[in-house]
Amino acid sequence: MRKQLRAAIFDMDGLMVDTERVARMGWKHAFRQFGIDLTDEEYLQFLGISTADVSAMITERFGGRVRFEDVYAVRQQHTHQFYEENGVPLKPGIVELLSFLESAGVERVVATSSTEEMARFRLQKAGLLEWFSFISSSDRVLRGKPAPDVYLTAIDWCGLQADECVALEDSEVGVRAAHAAGLRVIWVPDLAVPSEEAVGLAVHVAADLFDALQWIESWMAPTQQIGQTDPQVS
Known part of the structure; x- marks a missing residue:
């Protein structure tokens, strides 16, 4: 019934x-600051999962080249600025x-x-x-x-x-x-x-x-x- x-x-x-398109833009911008070109396919693996799981994924994939804390801070600043200026x-x-x-x-x-x-x-x-x-x-x-x-x-x-x-x-x-x-x-x-x-x-x-x-x-x-x-x- x-x-x-x-x-x-x-x-x-x-x-x-x-927000996913804004997040993709933010992640790509952040990784570029550390000399890494994040592909769309790599970004799609972040969709829907928690920050902790994204951290584990980035550490496993890029751990020798960038720390999650550093790239995440740049990404957060970039997307936060976008939302402050343009709204959500x-x-x-x-x-x-x-x-x-x-x-x-x-x-x-x-x-x-x-x-x-x-x-x-x-x-x-x-x-x-x-x-x-x-x-x-x-x-x-x-x-x-x-x-x-x-x-x-x-x-x-x-x-x-x-x-x-x-x-x-x-x-x-x-x-x-x-x-x-x-x-x-x-x-x-x-x-x-x-x-x-x-x-x-x-x-x-x-x-x-x-x-x-x-x-x-x-x-x-x-x-x-x-x-x-x-x-x-x-």
Whole structure:
């Protein structure tokens, strides 16, 4: 029996705010300061994972040429300056989706690989912070995505079961994390092309957040009786 949708759990970077392109620019700039040309393929490995995991990856890959602390400091300064000067760009459809969920009485929380301080800064700059009641961040858990910890923390805070919630993600590691937490996942790909294997973990692969909104509206439609099948998985 399908339960009522009571909470939506959102990833942040690349899903709600168009920050992955800014982050890519920042990482490339930072590595160039140390004589390293970071490729797009190398950057894509950073998507969706915690700062601690990025640190381990950079140390393993570039440890003999640059310290993570040094390149990260340059990257942070570069991206922070961009956000201060330009704001944090929104992904199309996010305000419409959040407005619909609020009007429907659906709780809205965040599950992010960023720290809470960073998440609050970006959401505030983007004008989205007030839409959310809780942020499950990487500094609240022991394991980052693709482990399910940030999602399990969000579900627990809501006081709900996983089948009363839906997760929205843009990265494969995030989709794997949400799926491992027992959640239905709507995948809205950003920079990386979804792998064929991981597509099966999502109930819907959306073209954008407007498409995700349509799927949720269909799922919540009052004409669909409890016990009927969910909208077609795609």
